[in-house]
Amino acid sequence: MGLIKAIVLLSGGLDSTVVLAQAIKNNRECLAISFNYGQRHKIELESAKIIAAYYNVSHKIIKLDSSIFGQSSLLSNHDGVEVPKDRNARQISESSTPTTYVPARNTIFLSIAMGQAENFQACEIYIGPNALDTKYPDCSESFIHAFQRVIKVATKQSVNGNPPRLVAPLLELNKTEIIKLGLSLDAPLHLSFSCYDPTILGAPCLRCDACILRKDGFDSVAGG
């Protein structure tokens, strides 16, 4: 009998790298999926490719026209909207919905993952929202539960009584805990890329929320 199959949403960032490591640790046969959706930090897809290759898992990059999304500072076609910079962890956590929020993004990603799960006959879909993502509505525990209910009714897999299970192993973890988990799983964190607004040469800006949370996380692990 073969391994249990799983779809893993892999952006190429730190969190989804740990999620993939967890799926591998769980002995899953993975199909990693990444999205090319007009993100400023499209270079993360290079990391996604390398990380999928590191684990020798199948990898699919799905292209979506950025016009299907609304306004967001994360998208390269909205250059008038700035990616927030130089905020500390407290400012990030106390903000309202950040401009880096992309309307309906994770719902669209999970919908596509659900279709891919049916094709791949996957029993699980792994996704990486975490305790620091509380300002993104589509990263909340309520969202994960609500989408699980959709999965239970929406496809032929559900009709046949085997809808995939949504697995969100980082949901209650902060960045320090995610890094610790990643280290314990031997995840290739050095291959991941987190910046929302890289330089033209592809270097992380070190000033956006993603860069700051990543640095704080590593500093805390190193110091703790």
Next chain:
Amino acid sequence: MGLIKAIVLLSGGLDSTVVLAQAIKNNRECLAISFNYGQRHKIELESAKIIAAYYNVSHKIIKLDSSIFGQSSLLSNHDGVEVPKDRNARQISESSTPTTYVPARNTIFLSIAMGQAENFQACEIYIGPNALDTKYPDCSESFIHAFQRVIKVATKQSVNGNPPRLVAPLLELNKTEIIKLGLSLDAPLHLSFSCYDPTILGAPCLRCDACILRKDGFDSVAGG
């Protein structure tokens, strides 16, 4: 104060034409959305354009790569899978999930509509599943309810306390009832296009499930 805004999923078929007519009757300011997703019957998009123009509503055609969907006889990139032909209404209703089912299609469409609703500040999203669609899991009442729950948590509109309402006015109607409703609303049914597998010149095949259910519906209205 302006009209209440609504997103309407408009394929160009009979059902969604009646749904748009209902939204107009309800005095909504509509943004109609159609999808170019590699369907064999892409010509339906011409009808969608004409119907949107008939009602003078904004219209957006969103392109999706057909590779994001799984196998389906409805997609032109799956030419090995035949669209079922010459089945009568009983055979259609008694079949299992038809080959014209496209994995995750309506979930993907609604996810995108949810994002568009946020951009358009829509209070409602109209969609046209009906009582004959019971073999498509993503047309069921349970699916509509489950997706409504996602809408209630997934976007900034939900955080702000005004998630759009999912409106499915045809959910309990059969084709005869839909046509009668359309006629009572003066919907331009003659502009709609239903065939799943049109000829190379764009004429309906008159033999697929969609053609047969459409013909049966009109015959029943004419005879009743």
